[in-house]
């Protein structure tokens with residue numbers, strides 16, 4: 001089975017590469033912007049017809065949340081228009097589209113883990129463009145799965161885990177917000193879940209939406225303390241409020257995702273968040 005990975009040089013794409021040898025029945029085709037710029041509809045169409053993937057895992061995205069506030073047009077082009085391109089081309093060749101979205105489609109005013117049926121209300125440019133991407137999948141893909149995830153980190157690229165380790169080594173003290181609560185997600189766990197559900201997902205038609213993060217709940221402060229402790233670094237982590245660390249993009253103060261649907265439908269087990277943080281740090 002041929003599986004096309006777009007944006008394969010990012011966190012999720014790279015973790016799929018690492019896991020690929022455990023899936024000998026899958027023939028992976030890795031692309032990033034240099035091989036396949038997903039904003040170019042003609043190129044996408046041509047590539048799909050030439051290579052005929054049965055599954056597309058879209059790992060490509062504009063993920064610079066704060067930068068998106070001043071460049072929403074580019075974020076929209078990559079997170080929405082390009083997703084429309086992929087969805088249309090996937091439909092033409094009868095392929096399954098697996099698209100990744102975000103907890104930032106929610107406003108964060110809930111106090112219960114968000115279900116797939118809960119109302120969306122993005123508060124940032126990034127969140128708006130990702131929601132537009134979900135809508136493009138629903139409108140243009142015949143066979144698709146959308147998976148919303150949160151607080152992604154991995155052994156690759158820049159992410160919170162690596163930033164905490166870097167600054168933790170350089171400084172005696174770090175201030176981290178404790179009034180934003182969610183769940184860190186190890187891109188390797190998400191990558192495995194995606195690859196594991198493919199055979200069943202191929203049987204399905206229409207578009208289905210799922211939530212996936214690691215298990216448990218944490219604030220960024222808890223996350224930072226765990227990273228520092230597992231890294232054996234001596235650095236004091238101080239809790240602060242979001243208002244004392246202003247950033248261009250608004251972040252949901254609560255974005256825990258309810259994962260019952262994906263667990264029940266595909267019978268998958270999800271690791272606890274700090275167990276996965278430990279695994280990632282051991283690989284760094």
Ligand SMILES: NC(=O)c1ccc[n+]([C@@H]2O[C@H](COP(=O)([O-])OP(=O)(O)OC[C@H]3O[C@@H](n4cnc5c(N)ncnc54)[C@H](OP(=O)(O)O)[C@@H]3O)[C@@H](O)[C@H]2O)c1
Nearest residue numbers: 007009010011012033037038060061063100102149151152
């Ligand atoms: N990171 C998070 O905390 C987080 C949280 C929730 C959901 N998500 C979602 O999870 C998915 C994976 O995120 P990630 O952190 O793995 O992303 P990432 O590390 O930023 O990787 C995205 C990849 O897409 C590439 N790309 C950008 N524009 C492209 C284009 N026009 N054509 C082809 N490739 C292009 C990027 O290249 P450049 O690096 O050169 O731009 C990069 O290699 C995304 O859908 C993201 O929205 C992420």
